[in-house]
Amino acid sequence: MARLTTWRLISTASALWLGIASLAAANCSLSVKGEQFPSLIDVTIEDLEKGLNKGLFTSVDLVKAYLARIAQVNPILHAINEVNPDALAIATDLDAMRAKGKTLGPLHGIPIIIKDNIATADKMNNTAGSFALVGAKVPRDSTMAAKLRQAGAIIVAKANLSQWANYRSSNSSNGWSAYGGQVTGAYYPNQDPSGSSSGSGVASSIGLALAALGTETSGSIVSPSQRGNLVGVKPTVGLTSRYLVVPISSHQDTIGPMARTVKDAAIILQAIAGRDCHDNYTSAIPNNGKIPNYLAALKPGALKNARIGIPYNALSPSASSIEMTAFYAAVETMKKEGAQIISANFTVPNPATTSIVLGADFVSDLAAYLSQLTHNPHNLHTLADVRKFTQTFAGEMYPDRNTATWDAALALGYNNTDIRFWQELQKNYYWGGEGGLLGAVERNKLDAVIMPTSQAAGRAAIQGAPIVTVPLGFYPASWNVTVSGRGLVQQGPNMPFGLSFLGSKFSEEKLLALAYAFEQKTQVRAKGPKPYIVPNIELGDIAGF
Numbered sequence: 001m002a003r004l005t006t007w008r009l010i011s012t013a014s015a016l017w018l019g020i021a022s023l024a025a026a027n028c029s030l031s032v033k034g035e036q037f038p039s040l041i042d043v044t045i046e047d048l049e050k051g052l053n054k055g056l057f058t059s060v061d062l063v064k065a066y067l068a069r070i071a072q073v074n075p076i077l078h079a080i081n082e083v084n085p086d087a088l089a090i091a092t093d094l095d096a097m098r099a100k101g102k103t104l105g106p107l108h109g110i111p112i113i114i115k116d117n118i119a120t121a122d123k124m125n126n127t128a129g130s131f132a133l134v135g136a137k138v139p140r141d142s143t144m145a146a147k148l149r150q151a152g153a154i155i156v157a158k159a160n161l162s163q164w165a166n167y168r169s170s171n172s173s174n175g176w177s178a179y180g181g182q183v184t185g186a187y188y189p190n191q192d193p194s195g196s197s198s199g200s201g202v203a204s205s206i207g208l209a210l211a212a213l214g215t216e217t218s219g220s221i222v223s224p225s226q227r228g229n230l231v232g233v234k235p236t237v238g239l240t241s242r243y244l245v246v247p248i249s250s251h252q253d254t255i256g257p258m259a260r261t262v263k264d265a266a267i268i269l270q271a272i273a274g275r276d277c278h279d280n281y282t283s284a285i286p287n288n289g290k291i292p293n294y295l296a297a298l299k300p301g302a303l304k305n306a307r308i309g310i311p312y313n314a315l316s317p318s319a320s321s322i323e324m325t326a327f328y329a330a331v332e333t334m335k336k337e338g339a340q341i342i343s344a345n346f347t348v349p350n351p352a353t354t355s356i357v358l359g360a361d362f363v364s365d366l367a368a369y370l371s372q373l374t375h376n377p378h379n380l381h382t383l384a385d386v387r388k389f390t391q392t393f394a395g396e397m398y399p400d401r402n403t404a405t406w407d408a409a410l411a412l413g414y415n416n417t418d419i420r421f422w423q424e425l426q427k428n429y430y431w432g433g434e435g436g437l438l439g440a441v442e443r444n445k446l447d448a449v450i451m452p453t454s455q456a457a458g459r460a461a462i463q464g465a466p467i468v469t470v471p472l473g474f475y476p477a478s479w480n481v482t483v484s485g486r487g488l489v490q491q492g493p494n495m496p497f498g499l500s501f502l503g504s505k506f507s508e509e510k511l512l513a514l515a516y517a518f519e520q521k522t523q524v525r526a527k528g529p530k531p532y533i534v535p536n537i538e539l540g541d542i543a544g545f
């Protein structure tokens with residue numbers, strides 16, 4: 001009963017204040033200056049580039065449209081923490097450049113949203129969702145923000161997230177942060193958006209910008225990507241710089257794109273990948289740091305003769321039958337496309353887990369991040385300081401949302417310089433290496449391993465290997481709703497899920513090519529059900545019909 005009421009409230013609110021998809025059905029606004037133009041929920045970088053070059057609209061129009069879309073849905077979805085007060089001014093400058101015939105590349109003048117743990121040296125805060133960091137200042141842009149700007153992208157907003165990238169509490173919820181509230185997904189009212197890049201996933205899924213950046217330690221890009229019917233790239237640790245990104249673990253953290261198409265994800269990855277003297281893990285990038293041309297690798301025929309492994313003994317026996325049925329149908333599709341499907345069992349299918357690596361890394365890495373702040377309003381230098389702040393600042397909702405993850409990390413009594421940490425790290429490297437993904441790839445000479453995205457993240461997290469997730473399917477429209485402790489819908493009608501391609505380190509070029517071929521063949525995103533809530537402001541509303 002309570003559930004019904006909530007649903008009805010949201011539906012009414014959507015219809016009255018926000019305009020749901022059906023209100024836009026006249027399609028006037030899908031015309032811009034007399035030309036048909038795709039909806040901002042479907043639009044690609046190529047579409048936007050064409051429209052900008054033709055003069056159908058400007059980047060200023062684009063920013064206005066996206067800001068209006070954010071304003072329409074954010075009171076319900078809480079996907080955005082802050083919008084960039086300088087976005088229109090930046091767009092004006094980029095428009096002027098374009099008018100003079102100069103562009104910085106395919107992202108020139110394209111609005112992108114970044115997760116609120118990737119710092120910018122501008123008016124926006126970098127909070128990780130915590131009041132502890134509101135008002136804090138960084139010495140310069142994070143390398144991710146700087147690279148986006150160098151490529152001409154407009155950072156239009158910061159996305160809400162599971163607070164501290166889901167590294168604080170044992171009883172919080174996906175997508176909740178003290179600073180931004182509770183993110184909910186766009187495919188069903190009160191949908192669990194998954195996390196921790198929850199707002200990035202929602203923003204990209206309904207077009208609050210062209211796409212978004214997320215961060216992943218274990219699952220935080222691929223999981224909200226699948227819940228938003230998205231393509232998510234979790235790059236090899238070290239392909240993208242973590243400089244001035246609020247950390248969990250230097251051994252596992254990575255930053256990647258969450259987009260609606262493989263092509264868009266590849267273009268964004270191209271812009272952000274690369275060596276950075278501020279993050280020495282990037283020195284592991286092969287070929288002297290030269291990044292492959294990801295876009296050129298995307299060929300519809302890439303599945304032909306590809307060697308695709310399935311670690312049957314590592315698939316969960318309790319997995320959802322809906323997801324597994326779609327997974328095996330995908331295997332048949334790949335066979336038809338000429339792929340060789342190879343049984344590639346892991347030698348350690350069910351490794352023990354350790355919380356020590358992340359805990360000890362966090363103690364060290366958080367302190368290192370805090371030490372770089374040029375303004376630290378609450379004078380917080382260690383995890384112990386942040387914990388104390390969190391337990392005493394009312395807005396942090398302690399103890400309703402506890403600090404159990406930090407309590408455990410501090411109870412270790414050591415950090416990642418201790419021999420006990422290194423012993424645990426070696427176990428991870430074995431489980432993810434020879435005993436797991438990397439061993440299976442090497443023994444079977446695979447191009448990739450595939451798994452349902454719900455089961456993939458941990459298999460690549462512990463040794464820093466890459467994953468690309470693509471849309472795979474949806475729960476049926478008649479599916480019964482299941483709800484978590486904090487009232488978020490876990491499974492429900494039309495909720496999307498994904499397929500993951502996992503591979504050896506720095507094999508993104510290959511994984512993107514396979515994901516592209518699968519996407520082009522199946523078109524799951526385009527053919528599937530639409531989100532229940534979609535902003536109805538389109539470019540025509542801003543630039544003129």
Ligand SMILES: *[C@@H]1O[C@H](CO)[C@@H](O)[C@H](O)[C@H]1NC(C)=O
Nearest residue numbers: 024025026027028030038039
């Ligand atoms: C409006 O556009 C959508 C998507 O392009 C299309 O499915 C729908 O049929 C159109 N509606 C009208 C009334 O033209």
Ligand SMILES: *[C@@H]1O[C@H](CO)[C@@H](O)[C@H](O)[C@H]1NC(C)=O
Nearest residue numbers: 082083085123124125134135
């Ligand atoms: C950043 O936080 C400060 C509060 O310290 C606030 O005044 C400011 O508006 C925030 N910036 C943005 C862009 O929201």
Ligand SMILES: *[C@@H]1O[C@H](CO)[C@@H](O)[C@H](O)[C@H]1NC(C)=O
Nearest residue numbers: 238250279280281282283284
């Ligand atoms: C990066 O630098 C740190 C400290 O200077 C060092 O401990 C670590 O081994 C280096 N890592 C890599 C991958 O080079």
Ligand SMILES: *[C@@H]1O[C@H](CO)[C@@H](O)[C@H](O)[C@H]1NC(C)=O
Nearest residue numbers: 311312313314343344345346
């Ligand atoms: C792989 O694991 C599956 C499931 O445990 C098992 O049925 C199969 O025989 C194994 N294959 C090989 C080649 O060992």
Ligand SMILES: *[C@@H]1O[C@H](CO)[C@@H](O)[C@H](O)[C@H]1NC(C)=O
Nearest residue numbers: 363364367368414415416417
């Ligand atoms: C990490 O542990 C070492 C050895 O105990 C200590 O000297 C150092 O201060 C610790 N660093 C942090 C950030 O806890």
Ligand SMILES: *[C@@H]1O[C@H](CO)[C@@H](O)[C@H](O)[C@H]1NC(C)=O
Nearest residue numbers: 170171399400401402403404
């Ligand atoms: C979360 O856990 C803390 C104890 O660690 C407890 O006090 C609090 O009530 C819990 N919150 C909920 C909603 O159960």
Ligand SMILES: *[C@@H]1O[C@H](CO)[C@@H](O)[C@H](O)[C@H]1NC(C)=O
Nearest residue numbers: 322476477478479480481482
């Ligand atoms: C949905 O729930 C109803 C009532 O509990 C049950 O009869 C039905 O079998 C369920 N449907 C599915 C698809 O699980």
Ligand SMILES: CC(=O)N[C@H]1CO[C@H](CO)[C@@H](O)[C@@H]1O
Nearest residue numbers: 074080081082083179180181
């Ligand atoms: C830009 C925006 O809508 N920010 C909101 C983020 O969430 C907090 C808490 O719900 C609001 O106060 C902000 O206005």
